[in-house]
Amino acid sequence: KNQVEQSPQSLIILEGKNCTLQCNYTVSPFSNLRWYKQDTGRGPVSLTIMTFSENTKSNGRYTATLDADTKQSSLHITASQLSDSASYICVVSPGYGKLTFGQGTILTVHP
Amino acid sequence: GAVVSQHPSRVICKSGTSVKIECRSLDFQATTMFWYRQFPKQSLMLMATSNEGSKATYEQGVEKDKFLINHASLTLSTLTVTSAHPEDSSFYICSARDPRPRVDTQYFGPGTRLTVL
Numbered sequence: 571k572n573q574v575e576q577s578p579q580s581l582i583i584l585e586g587k588n589c590t591l592q593c594n595y596t597v598s599p600f601s602n603l604r605w606y607k608q609d610t611g612r613g614p615v616s617l618t619i620m621t622f623s624e625n626t627k628s629n630g631r632y633t634a635t636l637d638a639d640t641k642q643s644s645l646h647i648t649a650s651q652l653s654d655s656a657s658y659i660c661v662v663s664p665g666y667g668k669l670t671f672g673q674g675t676i677l678t679v680h681p
Numbered sequence: 682g683a684v685v686s687q688h689p690s691r692v693i694c695k696s697g698t699s700v701k702i703e704c705r706s707l708d709f710q711a712t713t714m715f716w717y718r719q720f721p722k723q724s725l726m727l728m729a730t731s732n733e734g735s736k737a738t739y740e741q742g743v744e745k746d747k748f749l750i751n752h753a754s755l756t757l758s759t760l761t762v763t764s765a766h767p768e769d770s771s772f773y774i775c776s777a778r779d780p781r782p783r784v785d786t787q788y789f790g791p792g793t794r795l796t797v798l
Contacts, residue, residue: 601784602785612791613774613789615789659724665785666785669787
């Protein structure tokens with residue numbers, strides 16, 4: 571069964587600090603892995619997308635890594651801001667098929 | 682980046698009425714769109730896959746007569762919740778597959794909050 575597991579479930583950090591979110595997956599076949607940010611009451615917005623051959627991808631203060639051998643990914647947020655408070659969802663795509671969603675990590679940034 | 686819109690953003694209706702939600706891809710043609718629902722503090726759950734010009738494919742446990750999907754054009758899919766009940770209250774999100782990139786890419790809409798009284 572295809573699964574995506576994220577950790578931690580929730581995280582509270584102070585503004586300006588860095589944090590790293592984890593994603594482990596067992597999805598086959600594998601085409602790409604995406605990280606999305608979902609604000610409360612809004613749809614998910616793509617942060618990064620990585621294919622099998624990509625190890626890292628950056629988007630501003632967001633840096634995602636992918637280890638296709640161990641089937642792990644991480645999302646690192648640098649110099650967090652209050653607006654980073656959201657749910658971060660790891661999603662794995664088999665290609666032209668159904669996406670497998672992680673449960674998300676709820677990040678809260680406090681001033 | 683590509684944009685997908687949904688309308689309305691929120692709707693409140695009485696039990697027993699039907700509600701239609703629209704999903705549009707604004708700057709690309711989407712032969713495939715997807716409908717998800719999301720309960721509080723949970724991830725998105727795929728309800729159905731909508732292909733332009735053909736019948737939608739529903740996930741197990743999703744009533745096709747309850748959730749009517751129409752994908753009449755390459756830029757518009759609609760979800761109609763028929764005879765809505767309070768348990769249908771949820772956050773409904775659509776996504777549209779952009780056929781242009783080499784990598785399979787879906788863009789999500791902003792979601793529709795449905796509250797059934």
